[in-house]
Each structure stands twice: as structure tokens, then as C-alpha cells.
Amino acid sequence: MTFREDALAGQHIVISGGCGAIGLGVVKKLVAHSARVTMNDIVDAAEAQKRLADIDPGKVQYVKGDLTQLSEVEALIKTARKKFGAIHTALCHIGMVMSGPLLEITPTQWDQTMAVNVKTAFLLGQAAAKSMLEDQILGHLIFTSSWVAETPWPEIGPYNASKAAMNQLMRSFARELADKRIRANAIAPGIVSVGMAKHQWDTDPVYKSRASKAIPLGHMQPLDSVSDAFLFMCTPAASYMTGSVLTVDGGCSLYPMD
Numbered sequence: 001m002t003f004r005e006d007a008l009a010g011q012h013i014v015i016s017g018g019c020g021a022i023g024l025g026v027v028k029k030l031v032a033h034s035a036r037v038t039m040n041d042i043v044d045a046a047e048a049q050k051r052l053a054d055i056d057p058g059k060v061q062y063v064k065g066d067l068t069q070l071s072e073v074e075a076l077i078k079t080a081r082k083k084f085g086a087i088h089t090a091l092c093h094i095g096m097v098m099s100g101p102l103l104e105i106t107p108t109q110w111d112q113t114m115a116v117n118v119k120t121a122f123l124l125g126q127a128a129a130k131s132m133l134e135d136q137i138l139g140h141l142i143f144t145s146s147w148v149a150e151t152p153w154p155e156i157g158p159y160n161a162s163k164a165a166m167n168q169l170m171r172s173f174a175r176e177l178a179d180k181r182i183r184a185n186a187i188a189p190g191i192v193s194v195g196m197a198k199h200q201w202d203t204d205p206v207y208k209s210r211a212s213k214a215i216p217l218g219h220m221q222p223l224d225s226v227s228d229a230f231l232f233m234c235t236p237a238a239s240y241m242t243g244s245v246l247t248v249d250g251g252c253s254l255y256p257m258d
């Protein structure tokens with residue numbers, strides 16, 4: 001996809017979980033198109049700086065924080081606005097997965113998945129939207145969902161449920177905030193060639209054999225196709241979208257091929 005290098009000039013974008021495999025690709029793409037980015041994660045500052053080594057330090061700041069905690073979400077928003085001003089777009093991007101048959105999943109695993117995947121998205125979406133209203137910004141909340149929100153993948157039941165919850169959370173934000181001109185959308189990637197899916201592909205032969213049959217386009221999803229979807233969603237080209245899930249999954253959700 002081609003957008004001008006200044007497609008995001010003047011935009012301040014906040015991303016949670018930005019130090020992960022997909023997050024880093026997204027941040028690089030957004031900065032390459034002139035956005036300023038405040039990036040959150042739970043990794044130490046030194047590790048984050050290492051991962052950000054090839055990004056212009058004037059265009060990105062790192063804020064460490066566990067976003068399951070409201071106080072840390074509030075600190076993120078405050079630090080973000082202090083350095084780069086009003087927030088235009090917030091990417092609720094944190095995610096984690098725990099594998100196991102539903103009959104063996106513990107209440108603790110369930111609670112942790114919901115806290116990391118759904119609660120962080122709710123807290124950041126809410127805090128970012130409040131800041132947009134205060135700053136009189138026509139803002140945008142973008143949630144990182146997954147194709148498995150609609151097509152359950154075996155042995156990651158809590159994750160499937162968390163992404164379905166996220167889609168409905170996104171639609172609820174979209175419905176309630178439309179009259180304030182704050183939009184909400186989601187992006188649903190497929191089986192990506194970096195990050196959590198790649199880790200499982202490399203370490204779990206049963207997953208690999210199942211996943212290798214599940215992608216109609218025939219190969220794992222390139223990182224660039226995910227970051228291009230984020231770029232599109234952050235530009236004015238997506239300005240009439242609200243309440244939508246943009247599925248970019250190589251056809252995984254068409255039918256169960258595994």
C-alpha cells in the first residue's frame with residue numbers, strides 16, 4: 001500500500017503493548033509516515049530503547065506501564081500529552097494467549113487473559129477518549145482483535161472469547177462516542193509470521209500442522225500487511241469508518257480448513 005510519507009503528519013498516536021513483535025512493526029510504519037508515537041509496554045526502558053534503536057528518537061517516546069492498572073493508564077496519558085500534546089489516535093494493542101483445552105483452563109488463566117486482553121483495552125480506550133474530549137480532538141480508538149474472534153481456534157478458548165469481547169467493546173465505544181465525533185474500529189489479523197503465532201508455530205508441532213492447513217492464501221501473514229492495515233486505519237482514508245472490524249487474515253476466517 002502506498003501512502004505519502006507525510007500521511008500522518010501532525011498526528012500523535014499512542015500504542016499499548018508496542019514493544020511486541022507486531023507493535024514494533026506498526027510503530028515503525030507510523031513513524032515512517034510522519035506520526036509522533038507514544039509507545040507503552042511492560043518491558044524495561046533499556047530493552048525498549050534497544051528495540052527502538054532504528055527509529056528517530058525525536059518522534060517516539062517510551063512509557064513503561066502495566067495497563068491492567070488504572071493508575072498506570074492515567075500516567076501513560078499524562079506523559080503522552082506532556083511530550084507530544086493532544087492524542088489523536090489510541091491503539092489498544094496489548095494481547096497474550098494461553099494454550100490448553102477448555103476443560104483444563106483454570107480460573108486464574110481465564111482472569112489473566114481477560115485482564116490483559118480486554119481490561120487494558122477498556123481502560124486505555126476510556127482514558128484516551130476522555131483526553132480527546134478535553135482537548136477537543138475528533139479522535140479514533142483502534143483495537144487489535146483477531147480472526148479467531150469469529151472462528152474459534154482450538155485450545156485457546158479464553159483468547160477467542162477475549163477477542164470477541166474486544167470487538168463488542170469497540171462497537172460499544174463507537175456507538176456511544178459517535179455523536180462526539182470519536183470513532184472506534186478494530187483490526188483483525190490472521191496467523192502472523194512474527195509474535196505469538198510464530199512462537200507457537202516454532203514450538204508446538206500440533207499447532208504448526210494445524211495452522212499450516214488453515215490459511216487459504218497459503219502462507220503465514222507478513223508483518224507488513226498488518227502494519228499497512230494500521231497505517232490505512234490511521235489516515236483520513238478511513239475517516240468514514242466507525243464500528244467496523246477490518247479483517248486482514250489471508251482468508252483464515254472464511255471456513256475452518258484445519
Ligand SMILES: NC(=O)c1ccc[n+]([C@@H]2O[C@H](COP(=O)([O-])OP(=O)(O)OC[C@H]3O[C@@H](n4cnc5c(N)ncnc54)[C@H](O)[C@@H]3O)[C@@H](O)[C@H]2O)c1
Pocket residue numbers: 016017018019020021022023040041042043065066067068093094095096116120144145146147188189190191192193194195196197198
Ligand atoms: N501474532 C499473531 O499471529 C496475531 C494474530 C492476530 C492478533 N494478534 C494480536 O496482536 C497483538 C500483538 O501480538 P504479538 O503477536 O505482537 O504479541 P507480543 O507478545 O509480541 O506483543 C504483546 C506485547 O504486549 C505487552 N504486554 C503484555 N501485557 C501487558 C500489560 N499488562 N501492559 C502493557 N503491555 C503489556 C508485552 O510485553 C508484549 O510486548 C495482540 O493483541 C495479539 O492478540 C496477534
